[in-house]
Amino acid sequence: MLKVSIITPLYNAESFIAETIRSVLSQTMDEWEMIVVDDCSTDRSAEVVREVAAGDRRIRLVRLEHNVGPAVARNRAIELAKGRYIAFLDGDDMWSERKLERQIAFMKDRDIALSYTDYYRIEERSGRRIxxxxxxxxxxxxxxLKQNVIGCLTAVYDTEKLGKVYMPEILKRQDFALWLxxxxxxxxxxxxNEPLACYRVRSASVSSNKIRSSLYNWKLYREVEKLPWYEAAYYFGWYTFRSLRKYR
Structure with a gap:
């Protein structure tokens, strides 16, 4: 069986997707496939994927007919995946060259179903580490529940242990919901505890709006996890406290 399927939703990331794909092409482990699902980008994202991936059959571009959001795009890629391990990498983030080699070995050695790693946050344009x-x-x-400590770009799960697990098709926080x-x-x-990925902090992202971002957490607690209001309030308090401490 193919070792790793890399799940990449893509929407208007023409400035970054080439660097993302090159970080996959440079992996020291070569038993992977990369499924890029273009969610009706209005820029040249799809064309860039074709150009950078030309001649490498491990990279597959799927174009959706309607804009449906990252949860549906990721689930479409998971549905098509043939690898034992499912890994996630968005169209503006990057991996270090030993990411798959080190993390798959870590999971095999310790018989792990879901793993994650350290990662750097970097500036949108310069790529400087924050x-x-x-x-x-x-x-x-x-x-x-107190705080999502699993960076989506670092997460890998084992389908041999879990089967294929799909993201709840919600607007935001779908990765958090999947880990839960x-x-x-x-x-x-x-x-x-190795920094094996780089997360690009984009000014236009929802996560950059902390108030709106926190409301999605509340909706996750109540509408997806179905927590009673008092439990949701307890975990929301933890989330708020840890977020303030993290970004102060």
Whole structure:
């Protein structure tokens, strides 16, 4: 079986997608496929993918007929995936060249179903490192509710242990919802303390609006996880406290 399927939703990232794909092409592990799902981009994103991936059959471009959002785009890629391991990399982020080699070895050695790693946050245009986000050694469902410590660009899960697990098709926080979904089935997700990815901080992203971002967390607690209001308030308090401490 093919080792890793890389899930890449794409929307108007023509300035960054070439660098993203090159970071995959440079991987020291070569048993992978990359499924790029273009969610009706209005720029040259799809054309750039074709240009950079020309001649490499491991990279597949799928174009959706309607703009449906990243959850549906990712789920379409998961549906098509043939690899044992499902990894996530958005169209503006990057991996270090040993990312797959190190993380798959980590998961095999410790018999892990879901893993994640440290990563750098970088500036949108210059690529300069802003800070390093450390991965806790492990996290369970209840602890993750307090704060999403799993960077989507670092996450990998094992379909041999879990089967294919799809993202809830919500507007935002779909990655957070997926990790919670998995952690209802396994006791822990485990972190590898090596910075193996770079997350591009884009000024236009929803996560840059902290108030609006926090409201999506509340909706996740109440509408997806179906927590009673008092439990949702408890975890929302933790989320707010940790966010303020992180960004002060």
């Amino acid at each position: 800070d390093l986000i450390r991965a806790p050694e492990k996290v369970d469902y209840r602890e993750l 979904k998995i952690l209802k089935r396994v006791p822990f997700a485990y972190g590898l």
